[in-house]
Amino acid sequence: MSNAIFNLNGRVWIETADEKILGHGRIELLERIQASGSIRQAALQMKMSYKQAWDLVNHMNNRFGQPLVTSHRGGKGGGKAIVTEYGLKVINHFHVLHQKLQEFLKENLQNLTF
Amino acid sequence: MSNAIFNLNGRVWIETADEKILGHGRIELLERIQASGSIRQAALQMKMSYKQAWDLVNHMNNRFGQPLVTSHRGGKGGGKAIVTEYGLKVINHFHVLHQKLQEFLKENLQNLTF
Numbered sequence: 001m002s003n004a005i006f007n008l009n010g011r012v013w014i015e016t017a018d019e020k021i022l023g024h025g026r027i028e029l030l031e032r033i034q035a036s037g038s039i040r041q042a043a044l045q046m047k048m049s050y051k052q053a054w055d056l057v058n059h060m061n062n063r064f065g066q067p068l069v070t071s072h073r074g075g076k077g078g079g080k081a082i083v084t085e086y087g088l089k090v091i092n093h094f095h096v097l098h099q100k101l102q103e104f105l106k107e108n109l110q111n112l113t114f
Numbered sequence: 115m116s117n118a119i120f121n122l123n124g125r126v127w128i129e130t131a132d133e134k135i136l137g138h139g140r141i142e143l144l145e146r147i148q149a150s151g152s153i154r155q156a157a158l159q160m161k162m163s164y165k166q167a168w169d170l171v172n173h174m175n176n177r178f179g180q181p182l183v184t185s186h187r188g189g190k191g192g193g194k195a196i197v198t199e200y201g202l203k204v205i206n207h208f209h210v211l212h213q214k215l216q217e218f219l220k221e222n223l224q225n226l227t228f
Contacts, residue, residue, distance in 0.1 A: 010126035016119060
């Protein structure tokens with residue numbers, strides 16, 4: 001097996017005993033909410049329903065014990081959603097983890113012996 | 115966030131530029147073929163069709179450039195399938211990788227700061 005052709009890839013996520021609570025997809029959702037200021041826009045961009053996005057946000061807010069996203073409904077064009085300082089910290093920490101995983105994968109690709 | 119409640123989990127897999135060629139599920143398939151001596155039995159155990167299992171085995175055999183599984187069709191009760199020495203080496207290497215990932219996850223769980 002040639003290491004020039006093959007690549008090692010991976011994912012990490014945070015879970016409880018019962019369920020996944022934060023992974024690649026939810027981080028993307030948080031970042032799109034942050035960029036657009038809108039859960040609806042973020043949902044559209046990710047081709048998911050508004051309800052799905054809301055459920056994911058609520059799920060994260062509940063499981064982390066403090067909100068990652070706050071939102072204010074109503075007004076023309078819908079409400080405004082904001083990723084909290086805590087949410088930004090979580091996003092940043094996940095990126096650090098992702099970066100460490102990339103280093104892990106790179107190192108172990110060199111050690112592939114088959 | 116309490117590290118007592120949350121867990122860090124992950125997966126690694128081997129891919130080319132175009133496609134996944136070896137991950138958790140295929141390693142399980144190889145191990146079940148090894149244990150049962152039968153692609154049909156392994157497929158049944160994993161609730162996949164015989165064709166699906168065959169396609170996965172062929173795909174791996176082609177992409178790795180040498181067979182991970184050899185099989186002899188026919189006879190009463192169907193043919194016999196064997197995981198080659200090379201296949202066993204690949205399985206073992208994947209387990210080493212998996213173990214290293216577990217250490218990576220354990221170490222980084224301790225560093226979770228949110």
